[in-house]
Structures are given as structure tokens and as C-alpha cells.
Amino acid sequence: MSTRYLPYILILPVTIFLCVFFLYPFVLVAQQAFWSDTGFTLDNFRKVVGHWKFPISLKNTLLLAAAVVPIQLALALLMATMVNNMGRGRDLVLYVWTIPLGISDLAAGIIWLAIFDQSGFLNSMMSGLGLIDRPMNLLSYQSPGLVFLAIMLAEIWRATAIMLVILVAGIGLIPKEYYEAAEVFGASPWKRFTRITLPLLRPSLSTALVLRVILAFEVFAVVQALGGTLFPVLMGETYNYQFELLNGRSAAAVALIILAISIAATLVILRVLRVPKGATI
Amino acid sequence: MTAVTTDTAGDTRRAGRYVYLASVTLLCAWVLVPLYFLLINTLSSPEAVNAFPKSFIPEFDLGSLTFFANFAGMLSALKNSILVAGVTMILSITISAPAGYALSRFDFPGKELFRLLILLTRAFPLPLLALPLAVMFIRTGLDDTVLGLALVHTTLAIPFAVLITFSLFSGIPVELEEAAWTLGCTRLTAFTKVVLPLILPGITASAIFAFVISWNEVFAAAVLTIENRTLTAFLLQNLDTSPLHLKFAGGFILVVPALIFIFAVRKYLFAMWGIANR
Amino acid sequence: MAEIQIKNVAKRFGEYQALSDINLTIADQEFMVLLGASGCGKTTLLRIIAGLETQSTGEVWIGDKRVDHLPPKDRGIAMVFQNYAVFPHLTVFENIGFGLRMQKLPNDEVTRRVQRTAELMHIEQLLKRYSGELSGGQRQRVAVARALAMEPDVILMDEPLSNLDALLRLEMRAELKGVLAESKTTAIYVTHDQVEAMSLADRISVMHQGRIVQAATPVEVYRNPAERFVAGFIGNPPMNFVTARPEGKGRWNVAGQSFDGPASDAGALEFAIRPEDLTPAEAGLRATAKVVEPLGAHLLVTCEVDGALFRAVLDSDLVVKPEDSLTLAPMPDRVRWFDPETTKAVAV
Numbered sequence: 044m045s046t047r048y049l050p051y052i053l054i055l056p057v058t059i060f061l062c063v064f065f066l067y068p069f070v071l072v073a074q075q076a077f078w079s080d081t082g083f084t085l086d087n088f089r090k091v092v093g094h095w096k097f098p099i100s101l102k103n104t105l106l107l108a109a110a111v112v113p114i115q116l117a118l119a120l121l122m123a124t125m126v127n128n129m130g131r132g133r134d135l136v137l138y139v140w141t142i143p144l145g146i147s148d149l150a151a152g153i154i155w156l157a158i159f160d161q162s163g164f165l166n167s168m169m170s171g172l173g174l175i176d177r178p179m180n181l182l183s184y185q186s187p188g189l190v191f192l193a194i195m196l197a198e199i200w201r202a203t204a205i206m207l208v209i210l211v212a213g214i215g216l217i218p219k220e221y222y223e224a225a226e227v228f229g230a231s232p233w234k235r236f237t238r239i240t241l242p243l244l245r246p247s248l249s250t251a252l253v254l255r256v257i258l259a260f261e262v263f264a265v266v267q268a269l270g271g272t273l274f275p276v277l278m279g280e281t282y283n284y285q286f287e288l289l290n291g292r293s294a295a296a297v298a299l300i301i302l303a304i305s306i307a308a309t310l311v312i313l314r315v316l317r318v319p320k321g322a323t324i
Numbered sequence: 325m326t327a328v329t330t331d332t333a334g335d336t337r338r339a340g341r342y343v344y345l346a347s348v349t350l351l352c353a354w355v356l357v358p359l360y361f362l363l364i365n366t367l368s369s370p371e372a373v374n375a376f377p378k379s380f381i382p383e384f385d386l387g388s389l390t391f392f393a394n395f396a397g398m399l400s401a402l403k404n405s406i407l408v409a410g411v412t413m414i415l416s417i418t419i420s421a422p423a424g425y426a427l428s429r430f431d432f433p434g435k436e437l438f439r440l441l442i443l444l445t446r447a448f449p450l451p452l453l454a455l456p457l458a459v460m461f462i463r464t465g466l467d468d469t470v471l472g473l474a475l476v477h478t479t480l481a482i483p484f485a486v487l488i489t490f491s492l493f494s495g496i497p498v499e500l501e502e503a504a505w506t507l508g509c510t511r512l513t514a515f516t517k518v519v520l521p522l523i524l525p526g527i528t529a530s531a532i533f534a535f536v537i538s539w540n541e542v543f544a545a546a547v548l549t550i551e552n553r554t555l556t557a558f559l560l561q562n563l564d565t566s567p568l569h570l571k572f573a574g575g576f577i578l579v580v581p582a583l584i585f586i587f588a589v590r591k592y593l594f595a596m597w598g599i600a601n602r
Numbered sequence: 603m604a605e606i607q608i609k610n611v612a613k614r615f616g617e618y619q620a621l622s623d624i625n626l627t628i629a630d631q632e633f634m635v636l637l638g639a640s641g642c643g644k645t646t647l648l649r650i651i652a653g654l655e656t657q658s659t660g661e662v663w664i665g666d667k668r669v670d671h672l673p674p675k676d677r678g679i680a681m682v683f684q685n686y687a688v689f690p691h692l693t694v695f696e697n698i699g700f701g702l703r704m705q706k707l708p709n710d711e712v713t714r715r716v717q718r719t720a721e722l723m724h725i726e727q728l729l730k731r732y733s734g735e736l737s738g739g740q741r742q743r744v745a746v747a748r749a750l751a752m753e754p755d756v757i758l759m760d761e762p763l764s765n766l767d768a769l770l771r772l773e774m775r776a777e778l779k780g781v782l783a784e785s786k787t788t789a790i791y792v793t794h795d796q797v798e799a800m801s802l803a804d805r806i807s808v809m810h811q812g813r814i815v816q817a818a819t820p821v822e823v824y825r826n827p828a829e830r831f832v833a834g835f836i837g838n839p840p841m842n843f844v845t846a847r848p849e850g851k852g853r854w855n856v857a858g859q860s861f862d863g864p865a866s867d868a869g870a871l872e873f874a875i876r877p878e879d880l881t882p883a884e885a886g887l888r889a890t891a892k893v894v895e896p897l898g899a900h901l902l903v904t905c906e907v908d909g910a911l912f913r914a915v916l917d918s919d920l921v922v923k924p925e926d927s928l929t930l931a932p933m934p935d936r937v938r939w940f941d942p943e944t945t946k947a948v949a950v
Contacts, residue, residue: 046430046656049430049511050432050435051432051434053422053423053425053426053430054422054423054426054427056418056419056422056423057419057420057422057423057442057482057486060419060478060479061441061442061445061479061482064457064475064476064478064479065453065479067460068453068456068457068460069453071456071459071460072453072455072456075455121347122351125347125348125351129348134590136348136352137590138586138587138590139352139355139356140351141586141590141593142355142356142359142582142583142586143355143582144582144586144593145536145540145581145582145583145585145586146540146578146579146582147539147540147541147542147556147578147582148540148542149542149559149560149575150540150578150579150582153362153559153571153572153574153575153578154358154359154361154362154575154579155358156568156571157358157361157362157365157572157575158358158361160568162568164361164380167380200354200355200358208593208594211594212594215594261543264542264543264556264560267560267563268563268571271563271564278543281455282546282547285455285547286546291455291459294455295455295456298455497687499683499684499685499687500690502652502654502674502681502683502687503681503683503687503689503748504689504700505653505654505673505674505675506653506654506674506675506679506680506681506749506758507680507700507701507704507752508675508701508705508752509675509704510675511673513704517700518689518691522690522691
């Protein structure tokens with residue numbers, strides 16, 4: 044008798060917790076965004092979308108994700124394959140490569156600030172090499188390209204590790220026999236990678252991409268540390284609406300727009316990388 | 325003729341080996357050098373941090389760190405960060421581990437729905453929920469408290485904690501528990517005498533994971549605290565105004581637990597994700 | 603002191619009927635083997651007796667106590683698992699003593715009983731080791747010792763030898779039989795290996811599709827299968843079947859030959875004979891050899907009789923080539939008959 048109810052008792056705490064701190068506030072956000080004093084409205088959305096900063100924020104957020112995620116994916120795949128063939132030193136290399144996993148976006152922003160700052164290491168290096176006479180202000184409104192590059196590098200530096208971990212775990216689940224079989228049939232290392240690793244890695248790839256893309260749309264502190272107001276992004280706009288302008292409804296509307304983009308991206312990734320039933324390892 | 329061809333083949337292989345080693349080294353440097361720069365800045369006097377050009381060797385001056393420690397509100401922010409992360413760690417493990425156990429041991433109607441809820445949470449920009457929660461917390465008196473923020477961070481950590489504990493429990497053969505039952509254990513004593521000792525290292529690893537999730541979180545912390553800022557919230561709020569050496573010292577303090585964390589859980593990191601993926 | 607009674611036990615997993623209407627009585631100190639192919643419900647039945655699974659309907663009695671709603675620990679059973687389930691975080695000593703410690707026995711009593719069962723299973727030199735330092739066979743011994751140390755009324759074993767290699771399996775089988783006979787406990791043993799079942803059992807319960815089709819001594823199950831399934835399952839190679847047409851009262855036509863058979867008025871019966879109960883003779887069933895396999899001790903000839911597959915185990919001195927014609931005479935008292943409608947055996 045007791046075993047029938049036991050699982051429900053065990054999942055009860057999480058369920059209650061998620062209802063109170065996830066589903067309920069989610070409903071509240073939606074309510075704030077869609078309802079005004081007079082009832083259902085799209086005014087909040089019209090207002091935030093019509094604001095001059097919105098297209099720039101949207102463009103920046105999407106552009107950043109589009110620039111960062113593919114590089115991270117390629118890099119993570121490269122690192123994962125390298126580690127997979129490694130004998131001695133594997134643990135040490137993996138440790139070093141996964142360090143950024145534990146580093147917050149804020150800390151990552153600050154770390155790259157040490158490099159790109161006017162008195163930072165990049166300027167010091169360039170002047171040491173005699174390329175420049177005096178330090179340049181790299182992160183200014185005159186060089187939006189450099190600001191973008193700095194943010195991009197910081198994001199790649201910080202968040203490749205999470206993909207690496209998921210992919211290394213995924214590659215570990217692929218039985219070695221498949222590679223040996225492919226080798227016997229004459230597949231080159233590159234063919235083995237594209238014909239065996241990639242298809243069998245689809246579940247891990249989709250987890251890694253979904254997680255990474257969602258986090259990319261939430262990019263905030265790195266941008267704040269490196270670009271400040273020079274590079275507006277959606278999450279920053281939410282923050283501004285809430286704190287600078289004290290406008291909860293607009294903040295909620297932007298939040299829902301971010302959510303919509305995230306869900307759309309998730310669905311696309313899951314669809315593209317779906318594994319037919321029965322074709323799993 | 326054959327001797328020559330094998331020689332070139334050997335050369336190609338050796339060249340490939342060098343390229344491989346060089347790439348590994350380069351990628352290690354890519355991770356480590358920025359951290360080294362941060363270390364230089366942290367271990368330099370405030371004057372050196374703001375000077376130009378920079379030295380590439382730290383001068384081992386504790387000036388910046390002392391300044392950090394003496395900066396008004398900084399130490400209490402550090403204390404708040406540790407408290408919030410600690411509470412998050414305890415809450416998320418005690419709440420999530422039973423669910424992870426249920427997922428790994430039972431088939432029950434509604435299991436898929438529950439998994440969906442968990443996955444949904446993981447796929448959702450959670451910090452956004454801090455906005456309505458701020459209102460809710462003001463009503464309940466939880467605003468600007470360690471517990472309030474810890475609750476939000478726990479929501480953040482739960483999907484990971486559930487999936488990780490699920491994969492950990494799945495790694496313990498159910499026969500071990502059944503054997504314990506037939507040897508005179510109740511469900512509870514079988515858990516404490518057999519499952520718990522086997523799972524403890526993994527649980528510790530996932531607890532540390534929860535700690536770091538909270539420690540690193542910026543957005544909700546900034547939204548939900550005003551007086552009792554955490555370190556991340558404090559640094560974010562003062563980004564425009566605070567001097568460079570303060571930022572770098574703060575960044576350094578943020579990074580240290582990360583290094584320890586990854587080291588402590590390195591054995592579990594991949595196993596945890598291996599099953600949690602599915 | 604423990605007879606086991608299983609009364610009308612059934613088990614459903616959702617739509618799937620895993621067990622239906624199981625009735626079985628196992629005598630005190632009897633060694634009962636549950637034999638069947640995978641998915642026949644034998645392990646489910648064992649787990650219901652152990653209390654690891656709850657039956658949908660029915661009762662389980664151990665001794666004079668109804669146990670079907672008691673947790674495993676209150677049933678007076680001990681169990682040996684297929685993959686041993688030796689606790690990896692405990693030494694061999696603590697593994698064997700685990701159940702005794704749960705009963706809160708005094709230390710010296712635990713030590714005494716662990717020592718004794720360890721000696722019985724020849725693992726007394728391993729007591730300080732951990733599971734990871736043991737071979738498969740040694741783990742198996744620990745698992746058995748752990749169950750025996752409990753001095754249970756009933757010992758349940760779920761394919762305990764299936765993970766061992768062939769030679770070790772043979773050795774453990776003999777040892778297990780001796781140890782259990784000495785311990786005087788009632789034993790229920792699940793296996794899919796009929797040789798194991800034959801060699802160990804006092805009685806075998808042959809299971810098929812969630813039912814017990816026959817529960818009898820090994821010889822009885824082998825000689826007088828109660829159902830066509832048992833005849834086709836037991837024996838390696840199993841029984842041969844040829845369709846028999848009625849020729850008049852008690853006479854049946856089998857592949858053109860006339861045989862004495864049951865006085866049944868069925869439209870057709872199945873004539874069944876074991877491959878080793880056939881000898882080449884002047885008169886008998888006409889067969890065409892297809893595949894000839896010399897197995898050392900004897901010759902296994904796969905042939906065709908009346909269009910049906912038919913195997914004969916013959917003397918290894920015989921020279922037979924594929925496509926040879928043979929005349930095979932069945933030993934008259936070994937011929938069995940089955941009703942194709944009910945699949946039950948038909949008495950002569």
C-alpha cells in the first residue's frame with residue numbers, strides 16, 4: 044500500500060516548491076505583461092517594442108548568440124574529441140578546461156575587463172611591442188566592433204565549458220565498438236567523426252545547445268561589466284525597466300519576449316536534432 | 325622505397341602529434357591566461373592596477389585585497405553571499421534528493437509530467453521570475469532577506485539537483501536495496517545503511533554544484549536585495565562607480581570558490597551529465 | 603518448519619498479465635525449482651514470495667503465517683540475487699553479518715555465525731576484503747553465505763549461477779546442493795537452465811506464460827510431460843512431434859506406420875518421442891537425414907519425418923550421411939501422446 048503513495052510523497056516537496064516559486068510567479072509575470080487596469084491588453088508590448096532601444100537590444104542579443112554559440116559548439120566538439128583520445132594528463136586538461144564552468148558571468152566580465160581596459164593587459168602588450176604610443180580606450184562608443192568582440196570573447200571563454208562537459212559525457216556513452224567497426228570498414232578519422240560521433244551525439248548536442256542558447260539570450264552581467272550602456276541587450280532592458288524606470292509592466296513584457304525567443308529556439312533545436320525512436324544507443 | 329614511405333608516414337604522424345599537443349596547450353592557455361591576469365591585478369597595489377603599462381608579473385601586494393576588505397559593505401556582502409549559497413545548498417539537496425530517488429526507483433502515473441515540469445524549469449530563463457517574486461516577497465516580508473533570495477536560488481538549482489541525484493541513485497543497483505530488505509531492513513534503514521553511504525560523495529558534489537549556482541547568480545540577487553546585497557549584486561551595482569582595483573579584487577573573490585568547486589566535483593561532473601542528458 | 607503455500611496468486615502489470623492463478627505448495631525442506639524461459643513469470647513469482655513485489659490477488663503463506671502483506675524482513679526469508687548484490691561499501695565479514703546485525707545479535711554471536719558460514723562456503727580467508735577485490739565466483743559465495751547466516755526458514759535464489767562461467771557453474775551447483783541439503787531450509791530456486799533444474803530440484807515447476815504448467819519431480823517432468831509445452835521445452839534436444847491420424851479404436855497412423863495409442867476419438871493426436879528413445883531398425887518411422895552432428899558421446903541426426911523436423915540421438919559408431927534414408931524405431935513404452943486442441947497429454 045505504502046509503495047503506491049511513496050513516490051508522490053517523495054516528489055511533493057519539489058512540486059510544491061516549483062509551483063510556488065516557478066509556476067505562480069510565471070503566471071504573475073504573464074498577468075503583469077498582458078493585463079492593465081482595464082483588462083487584457085497588448086499595450087505593454089507595444090510600448091516596449093516601440094521604444095527606440097528595443098530593436099538595438101534585440102539585434103545585439105540575437106547577433107551575440109549567433110556569433111558565440113556556433114564557435115562554442117565547434118570549440119567544445121574539438122576539445123571533447125581531443126580529450127577522448129588523450130591518455131596521460133586527461134584529468135588535468137579536463138580540469139583546466141572546465142574551470143570556467145564555475146565562474147559567474149559577472150566575474151568573467153571583470154576578468155576580460157582586466158584585458159580590454161584602457162590600462163589593461165592588451166594595451167600593455169601592444170605598447171610593449173611598440174604598436175601604440177599611448178593606451179587606447181578600446182571599450183568606447185567609438186569602437187562598437189571592439190566592444191562586441193570583447194563581449195564575444197568573454198562569453199566564449201566563460202560558457203564553452205558547460206557544452207564541453209555535456210559533450211564529453213555524451214561521447215563517453217558511445218560504445219568503442221562502433222568506431223572499431225567503422226575503422227574495419229575503412230572510415231577515416233574525419234568520416235568516423237561525421238558518421239558516428241555526430242549522429243550518436245545528437246541527444247547530448249541538443250541538451251548542450253538548448254541550455255547554451257537559452258543562457259545566451261539571458262546574457263547580462265558580462266555585457267554590463269564590459270560594455271555597460273554601450274551595448275544594450277534584452278536582459279539589460281528588463282533590468283533597466285525594473286530599476287531605473289520602475290516600470291514593472293514593461294519589464295514583464297520584455298521578460299516574456301525573451302521567453303518566447305527561448306522557447307522558439309528550443310523547439311527548433313529539438314526538432315532539428317531529434318533522434319528517431321529506436322535509433323538511440 | 326618502402327623505408328622512405330614509412331619514414332614520411334612517421335613524419336606525418338609526428339607532425340600531427342605536435343599539432344595536437346600544441347592545440348591542447350593553446351586551449352589550456354586560453355583558459356588560464358585571463359585568470360592569471362586577474363591574479364596579477366588582485367595581488368597588486370591599487371596604484372599598480374591603475375598604472376600603465378602593466379607588469380606581467382604580480383608584485384604580491386595585498387593593497388587591493390585590503391582595500392576590498394575595508395570597502396564599506398563589502399564584507400557583509402561576502403557574508404551574505406556565503407549565507408545565501410549555504411542555505412540554497414541545503415534546501416536544494418533536501419528537497420531534490422527525494423524526487424531524484426523517486427524518479428530512479430519508481431514508475432508511477434504522472435512521472436512523465438513531473439519530468440516535463442523539471443525540464444521546463446531548466447529550459448526557462450529563471451532569473452526573470454525574480455521580478456514578480458520581488459512583489460510577492462514584499463507582501464510576505466521575505467524581501468531583502470537571505471532566505472528569500474535562497475528560495476529563488478533553490479528554484480534555480482532544483483532542476484540540476486533533481487537530475488543529478490536521479491542519475492546518482494540510478495547508479496546504485498536496486499538489488500542492493502532489495503538485498504537489504506530481505507536481510508531485515510525497512511525501506512528507511514536500507515536507505516541509511518546501504519544507499520546513503522554509497523551515494524554520499526555524489527550528493528556532496530551536487531550540493532557544491534548548488535552552492536556555486538547560487539554564489540554566481542547575479543540578476544535575481546540584484547533584483548531581490550537592497551540592503552543585504554550579495555557579493556555579485558554589490559559588484560554589479562557598483563560597476564560604474566567603483567575603482568578598478570575593487571572590481572578585480574571582487575572578481576578574484578568570486579572566482580576562488582569556482583576553482584575549488586570544479587576541483588572537488590571533477591570526478592562526478594561527467595557522470596552527472598552522462599545520465600542527466602537522457 | 604516452513605511449508606510454503608501459494609494460493610490463487612495473480613499479478614498484472616498494467617494490461618500485462620504476468621502471473622495468472624498460481625497454486626503451489628512447497629513442502630518443508632523441499633528444494634523447488636521454478637523453470638521457464640525468460641518472461642514466463644518465474645522471477646515475478648519468486649519476488650512475490652520474497653515480498654519485493656506485491657501480488658494483484660491471492661495469498662502467500664510461509665509456515666502457518668500469512669505473509670503476503672508483510673515487508674520482506676518479516677517473512678523469515680533470505681534471498682540470493684542474480685548479480686549477487688554484495689554491498690560494495692562493506693567488507694565480506696560485514697556483508698555476511700549484515701542481517702545478523704539488523705537483528706541486533708550480540709557481537710560474539712555475529713562473529714561465530716559469520717565464521718561458520720564463511721567456512722561452509724570456503725571464504726574464511728576473504729573476510730577482510732571488499733566486494734571490488736573479489737572474483738565473480740567469490741562474490742557468489744559471499745551472497746550465499748550472507749543468506750545462510752540468517753538461518754532462514756526459506757531461502758530464495760534468483761538465477762544465482764547464471765553469471766558464472768560454465769566450469770564454475772558446475773562446481774557451485776554441486777556445492778550449493780550439498781550446503782542446502784545440510785542447512786535443512788526450504789529452497790526456491792529460479793532458473794532458465796533445465797540441466798541446473800534437473801540436477802538440483804526435488805521438484806520442478808515448469809512455468810509458461812504466467813502459469814505453472816507442471817509441478818513434479820525431475821524424472822516425472824522429463825518422462826511424462828503434462829503438456830506439449832513441457833515436452834518441447836525440457837530435454838536437449840527436446841521431444842519430437844509427428845501428427846497422428848486415427849485408424850480405428852486405439853490405433854493411430856504416424857507417417858504411414860501404425861501404432862498402438864490412446865483410445866481417444868479425437869480427429870488427430872500428436873505422437874511424441876524423445877530423440878534418444880529412437881534406434882535404427884528394420885521397421886519404424888521412415889526418415890531422411892538432413893544434418894549430421896557427431897557430438898562425441900553420440901550422433902545427433904536432424905532429419906525429416908512426414909515433412910516434420912525430427913531429431914534422433916544415435917550411437918556414435920553409426921555412419922550416416924545427409925540425404926540417407928533411415929528407419930527409426932521408437933521404444934514403445936517411451937511414446938507419449940498429446941491432444942493438439944488442449945495441448946494436454948493423453949493417457950494410453
